[in-house]
Amino acid sequence: MLTDDPHHPKNEFHNLKEIAVFSPLSDEAIHLLEKGRKIISYKKNHPIFMEGAHPTGIYCIHSGKIKVFTLGETGKEQIIRIASKGDVVGFRAIFSGERFKLSATSLEECVISYIKIDVFIEQIHTNLILLQSILREIAKESGARAEFIKTMSQKTVRARLAIILLVLEDIYKEDMINLTREDLANFVGTATETLIRLLRDFKDEGLIEIHGRKIKLIKVKEVYHKAEY
Amino acid sequence: MLTDDPHHPKNEFHNLKEIAVFSPLSDEAIHLLEKGRKIISYKKNHPIFMEGAHPTGIYCIHSGKIKVFTLGETGKEQIIRIASKGDVVGFRAIFSGERFKLSATSLEECVISYIKIDVFIEQIHTNLILLQSILREIAKESGARAEFIKTMSQKTVRARLAIILLVLEDIYKEDMINLTREDLANFVGTATETLIRLLRDFKDEGLIEIHGRKIKLIKVKEVYHKAEY
DNA sequence: CGAAACCTTGATATACTTCAAGTTGAGTGG
DNA sequence: CCACTCAACTTGAAGTATATCAAGGTTTCG
Numbered sequence: 001m002l003t004d005d006p007h008h009p010k011n012e013f014h015n016l017k018e019i020a021v022f023s024p025l026s027d028e029a030i031h032l033l034e035k036g037r038k039i040i041s042y043k044k045n046h047p048i049f050m051e052g053a054h055p056t057g058i059y060c061i062h063s064g065k066i067k068v069f070t071l072g073e074t075g076k077e078q079i080i081r082i083a084s085k086g087d088v089v090g091f092r093a094i095f096s097g098e099r100f101k102l103s104a105t106s107l108e109e110c111v112i113s114y115i116k117i118d119v120f121i122e123q124i125h126t127n128l129i130l131l132q133s134i135l136r137e138i139a140k141e142s143g144a145r146a147e148f149i150k151t152m153s154q155k156t157v158r159a160r161l162a163i164i165l166l167v168l169e170d171i172y173k174e175d176m177i178n179l180t181r182e183d184l185a186n187f188v189g190t191a192t193e194t195l196i197r198l199l200r201d202f203k204d205e206g207l208i209e210i211h212g213r214k215i216k217l218i219k220v221k222e223v224y225h226k227a228e229y
Numbered sequence: 230m231l232t233d234d235p236h237h238p239k240n241e242f243h244n245l246k247e248i249a250v251f252s253p254l255s256d257e258a259i260h261l262l263e264k265g266r267k268i269i270s271y272k273k274n275h276p277i278f279m280e281g282a283h284p285t286g287i288y289c290i291h292s293g294k295i296k297v298f299t300l301g302e303t304g305k306e307q308i309i310r311i312a313s314k315g316d317v318v319g320f321r322a323i324f325s326g327e328r329f330k331l332s333a334t335s336l337e338e339c340v341i342s343y344i345k346i347d348v349f350i351e352q353i354h355t356n357l358i359l360l361q362s363i364l365r366e367i368a369k370e371s372g373a374r375a376e377f378i379k380t381m382s383q384k385t386v387r388a389r390l391a392i393i394l395l396v397l398e399d400i401y402k403e404d405m406i407n408l409t410r411e412d413l414a415n416f417v418g419t420a421t422e423t424l425i426r427l428l429r430d431f432k433d434e435g436l437i438e439i440h441g442r443k444i445k446l447i448k449v450k451e452v453y454h455k456a457e458y
Numbered sequence: 459c460g461a462a463a464c465c466t467t468g469a470t471a472t473a474c475t476t477c478a479a480g481t482t483g484a485g486t487g488g
Numbered sequence: 489c490c491a492c493t494c495a496a497c498t499t500g501a502a503g504t505a506t507a508t509c510a511a512g513g514t515t516t517c518g
Binding site for chain 4: 409410411421422425426429442
Binding site: 156157158190191193194197212213 | 506507508509515
C-alpha cells in the first residue's frame with residue numbers, strides 16, 4: 001500500500017500543485033514536499049486516521065472522496081466534511097498540538113499523497129507563504145464550522161437536508177450525489193429513517209430525483225440557500 | 230470611547246503580554262504591537278463587531294466578558310463562545326480574507342486593546358512566532374467547533390446544558406455563572422422556556438444551586454463530562 | 459446462490475417548541 | 489428612597505417534528 005520508489009507508476013501524474021493549499025507555493029517548494037511524500041491508494045471504506053491518535057502526517061487527495069467524522073458515545077457518526085480532489089485532510093491537529101479530534105475514512109477508491117509530519121513541519125518553519133496559506137485554510141474551516149453549528153441548532157432536519165444536498169452538489173460536481181443513506185443521515189445529523197422519509201418528500205415535491213442510491217438536485221436551490229461548509 | 234494618548238490612565242496596566250496568543254512573543258514584538266493599539270472601554274451590552282462587516286482590527290480582552298454569536302433567520306442568536314480576559318476576538322476573518330461570520334457584544338463592562346488590521350498584518354508578515362501562535366489558536370478553535378457540532382447534533386438539550394455549564398464554569402472561574410436565561414439558552418441552542426425548566430430540574434436533582442440569575446455548579450461534573458469548546 | 463449490508467415503511471413514543479399569561483426583578487428619574 | 493417601567497423570568501397547556509422500535513424488502517458482492 002505504501003511506496004516511496006520515485007519511479008513507481010503511481011508516483012507519476014500526481015503533482016502537489018493540484019492541492020489547493022499548496023498552489024501558492026513556488027515550484028521549488030512544491031518539489032521539496034514532493035521529495036518527501038508517498039503516494040498511497042486506499043480501497044473503498046478504508047480508515048485513514050482515527051480520532052484520539054497522534055497525527056503522523058497529512059493526506060492530500062488526488063482522487064476519490066473521504067468522509068471526515070466524529071463518533072458519538074452511542075457510536076453514531078457525525079460527518080463534518082466530505083473531502084475530495086485538491087483537499088488536504090488531517091492537518092489541523094498538527095498545528096494545535098493535539099491528537100486527532102476527527103476520524104477519516106475513504107468513501108471510494110482514493111489516491112492520496114502522504115507527507116510525513118517532520119517533512120511538513122520543516123517546510124512550515126522555512127516557508128512563510130506555506131504557513132500563510134495554511135492559516136487561511138484553517139481560518140476558513142473554522143468559519144465554516146461556526147455556520148454549521150448554527151445550522152445544527154436552529155434549522156429543522158428538513159432544511160438541513162436541503163443545505164447539505166447543496167453542499168454535496170458542489171463536491172460531486174457533474175456526478176450525482178452518491179452516499180449511503182446512513183452517511184447522508186450522519187452528515188445531516190438525523191436518523192436514517194427520518195432521512196429516507198424526507199428524501200421521499202423532496203422527490204414527491206419535485207425538488208430532487210432519486211436514482212437508486214444516487215440523488216440529482218432539481219430545484220433545491222430555489223427553495224433553500226446554501227451554506228458554506 | 231477611543232484614546233491613543235499614551236499617558237491616558239487607561240493605557241497603563243494593560244500589557245499585551247497577558248493576552249494568550251501574544252505570550253510567546255518577545256518584549257520587543259509586544260512593544261511594537263502596543264505602540265499601535267488603542268485601549269477601549271465598552272459598557273455592558275455594547276456591540277463590538279457585527280457579522281457581515283469587514284474586519285478593521287482585532288480585540289484583545291483585558292477585562293470583562295464578550296459573547297460571540299451568529300444570528301439565525303428568525304433573529305435568534307446562537308452563541309458560539311464566551312470570551313474573557315486574555316482572549317482575542319475577531320481575528321479569524323482577517324486570515325480567511327472574509328467578512329465577519331460572527332458578531333460580538335460585551336456582556337459586562339469591558340476593557341480591550343484594539344489593534345488595527347494594518348499594524349497587526351505588518352507584524353504577521355515579519356514575525357514567524359506570532360504567525361505560528363495564531364495558527365495554533367485558530368487550529369484549536371476549529372477543533373473545538375467540530376466537537377460543538379457533534380454535541381449539537383447528537384446530545385439532548387439536557388446533556389448540552391450540562392456540558393455548557395461546565396464550559397462556563399471554566400470561564401467564570403471562582404465567580405458564579407452570570408448570564409441571562411436567554412443568553413444561556415442561546416448558547417445551549419434551545420428555547421428560553423425549555424432552559425428554565427431544565428435548570429429547575431437540575432436544581433431539584435441537586436446538580437446546581439440557583440441564586441437569582443447566578444448559577445453555582447454542585448455536581449454536574451459527576452454526571453456529565455465536559456467538552457472543550 | 460447465499461449472506462450481509464443497505465434500504466424502506468409503519469406504528470408508537472417523547473423531547474422539545476411555541477403560544478399565552480402572569481410574576482419578579484433591575485434600572486431610572488422624580 | 490420610592491415608585492414606575494421595561495426587561496427578564498417563570499409556569500402551564502397544547503402541538504409537532506423527530507427518534508425509536510420492529511419488520512420486511514432489496515441490492516450487492518464474494
